[in-house]
Amino acid sequence: MNEIRTSIEIAAPPQKVWTALTDPDQLASWWGSDEEYRTYDWRLELRPGAAWSCQARNASGHLSGVSGTVLEADPPRTLAYTWKPSWQSTPETTVRYTLTPTDRGGTLVEVHHTGFEDAESRQEHEQGWRRVLTWLSQKGARQ
């Protein structure tokens, strides 16, 4: 529960998906929607250690942004960066994309978002979250 995994299959080769995931112009065109928010000013250099950032403006004009550090860039397979939203005072988390070619010539895109915890307590945490779920369900049951 302290991590998020999701995936989607895309009918295009990994290189094309990689470009969409890493090219600032393309990112601005698909990341977000007019109804929710648009992103702009993407800065992403595919070099481990490089800072990245993007800005976002929601439908009512509210501005926010996400920034972080590139951890891994292995085109067209793996991209990982840290994730620090401007609107949350939570610890930095990590987002990792894995692109795998499929038999049908498409790409399986997996997102693994981790680190919703204090970095120091990572090891203890998995156990911690299992308990959280137990507390939650038991507390709910007796209320």
Added chain:
Amino acid sequence: MVTSHPARTDVFHALADGTRRALLDRLLGKDLPVQDLASGFDMSRPAVSKHLRVLREADLVRERRKGRRRMYSLNSQPLKDVDDWLSSYRRFWRSNLASLKRHVEGGPGGVS
């Protein structure tokens, strides 16, 4: 991009410690006076009190006076908040990947 739930570093921090989780475990079924709650730990009372303070500050436990006793109870709302926060990220990534797919495949809502 993701709804701004009151995602709380202090809750994560509070839950990261074994003693604090044990304290929360004890409060699961019932409210307890502080003496009962804090007894039986292999550490000094001030050390246990320190852990209780962290839990109070994260609003995971609440203290109230009952006569001369201080009673502790578990408050699950911060846990729900954290759960909501992660759920909002789950929705965010699903919708974002769908958007990426539309863009790359050139369907409706793709390249603008």
